[in-house]
Amino acid sequence: GRTTGLDWHAISSAASPKLHSFNDWIKTDGYELFGLFFVMMLFKGILVSAAGPAPNYDMQRILATKNPKEASKMSSLVSVVLNPTRYFMVAGLTILALVNFDKLYTGSLTDPDFESILPEVLATYVPVGLLGFLLAGLIAAFMSNFAATVNAAPAYLVNDIYKRYINPHASEKTYVRMSYAASLLIVVIGIAVGFLVTSINDVVLWLTAALWGGYTAPNFLKWYWWRFNGYGYFWGMLSGIAAALLLPALNLDMLQNWPLTENFSMNAFPVIFLISLIGSILGSLLTKREDDKTLKKFYRQVRPWGFWKPVERMVMAEDPSFMPNRDFWRDMFNIVVGIVWQLSLMAFPVFLVIREWKQFYVAVAVMIVTTVILKYTWWDKLKD
Template sequence: MLNSTALLIVILYLIGMLGIGWYTNRFLIKNSTDYMLASRALPAIMVAASLSVNNIGGGSSVGVASRAFGNWGLSAGWYVLAAAIGIIPMALFAPRLRRVLAYTIPEVVGRRFGPTSHLITAVLNIVALFCLTASQILASGTIVAALTGIPLDTGIIIAGLVAIIYTVMGGLWADAFTDLFQWIIIFFGLLIALPFIIGGAGGWQAIVSKVPPAKMSLTGIGFATILSLVVQYFITFMSGPEMVSRIYAAKDEREGTKATLLSALFMALYAFIPALIGIVAFATFPNINGNQALATVVFNLAPSWVAGLVCAAIIASTMSSADSDMLCASTIFTKDIYQRYINPQVSDRAQIIMTRIGNVVIGLVAMGIALFQINIITLNIFAFMLRAAGPFAAFALGLVWRGASKTAGLISILAGSAVGIYWQILEEPYGILAIVAGSVAGLVAFAITTWIERGLGGREATPLFED
């Protein structure tokens, strides 16, 4: 249980998040573009921080420390470093992403390949984002409860309400500001904690003497796993609404490109910090549960004010994902379902209201699921694969393949989704991830369909740009 100093830091952090929501709602939200895309005015530093913090959730802090404590050792840092490498190719797509002036991924797919492709992509995105919102609120609440000693139900309600309130009030402006603050807390909180933890364990030499040499290898997980992680992250970033929306919100094309490269640097600098903490835990507390590695060393080896920073960092890492998933899901429903198919004449003000209502509904239902403690991890993994495996080829190639055929998008979405589902059911044979298998199938289907239709004189997809 946290002492009073550490608990005060966590409380002040949560209050700060609410304050940011109030400020952005009061001074920055004038229309739906302000609310959904932060006026398309975000500088590179804010976009980069948001990209980074949305990827670095609990799995990249508590999870990496746990993997380092376990079989992966120091090479667990590749879990994040692979993301830094995987986001670099996104810089090549960033200018077109920003230039297209879209709100969502389904909108881009629909412009190129028609309403059927658009609607399927929108539904896949909403389902996946809804599930991810539920899991992140559950994770945030679990961490709040574990780190403060309050009941789990209370922790879920606190975490969920804070995320809902500041997202509802400030939209992407609030999300972007809080993400910048959260990145600072995550990075510097763990970085500041590291020397205290190493010193408390007797110094680096004492730690290394208690750890098997194989555990100190930087490539212990193997090059095949590293490559698989890099490919998985690139697919995830290019088909993730919460990631792509940040590029849409950049001030201009150049800022979007700079942001992706800066995000790669941010994540690379962070990558091995939680892994080192996991190694310290193995050397000093070898009999604990691996999931408790980070918390155990922080509370036992670091000062209370450092423990408070780390607590705020861990809560920030999960809450940042929850707010982004929530906002993206409600934006897609408003723009791609309601405005596109139900009420094309909906006013700008009504769009803001509907998106806010969507945030509340998604957040409250997600909180309800969490309160029942329903295990949704398997569903989340499946939904995450489904949103990426199908739309990846249509979205990515739709941006750059000028001569793509009209039906290539739909065929690739169906083929990628089908193969991804099938591969998931087979429990990912040959060690190939379902998201990778489905995405590759979608790419192949896209290319074959385009070549066949062009040979038969079929129609080309609607171009996104004039030149």
């Protein structure tokens, strides 16, 4: 950076071996083709967003609201509250780590361990009182995520499997006990997996890229294709998760190094997504579709886009006054503007921290303009 002295394009021979090694790691970290990486991230992000809220704390927040209007407002408020504050902290800690990398990094020069830098930054540069608040916040964020996931897992295991297929006539007390057992099982499995993990970064990349490839297809189709059913969802999730688990074990060189070098998770996302998509489609077409009553009820309540013409005709035949969703292009416009708006919420804290004032003012201006646009094209048109 211009104001932080982080231009390492040409490190002098007098620089420390750590900085030379760091410069080499940057060249071989798999993100050199950043344009291609960005396109793949955009492709993944659009599909994941179109799939709707994840069935964890995201879904719990949505279901906690009174109506669709409040759910939409809540989602926008999450971005306003989380993005700027999050990236103030991220940018600040990153700058501290980069500027002081030479004395902070104590790991191997041949096998980089970047995960050791953050604890060093916190211990060295964050004052004692503030460090306590920061650690409490990080632990609270972990616990809220952990609790939501642990609470969601028993619901799937007990309601969707045990209650439906194994013991449908059990007492409520039995289901509660099974939920306790399922929660304990999930926690034990998680702890066991944690002992086997050697790199947090690798696991996070696998979860957010490869595993999401298996999650995305069935959750995408459930909103946009009338023929999709529970069997399609099951086989789509199963095939996708199986692919996410098996492909790393196969250690395919093509996925490991193409199109992004040493970035298996992002390279595997399209492959896993395709496998999951095929599983979802075959699982739906080879089984009985949902009954008309369920389809019509869903269509009336959600008014989705996509391939719903057969259901739309059934609903219109019963109720000619029913108004399908005709706001596709306005919604698409709002999505594009919303993406820019969210990016500006993340960009202006970073530019402020690194004191790039021109970019900071541009980001703030973009944020203001997009906020005004969304006020009239989205906020004012929300319906209960």
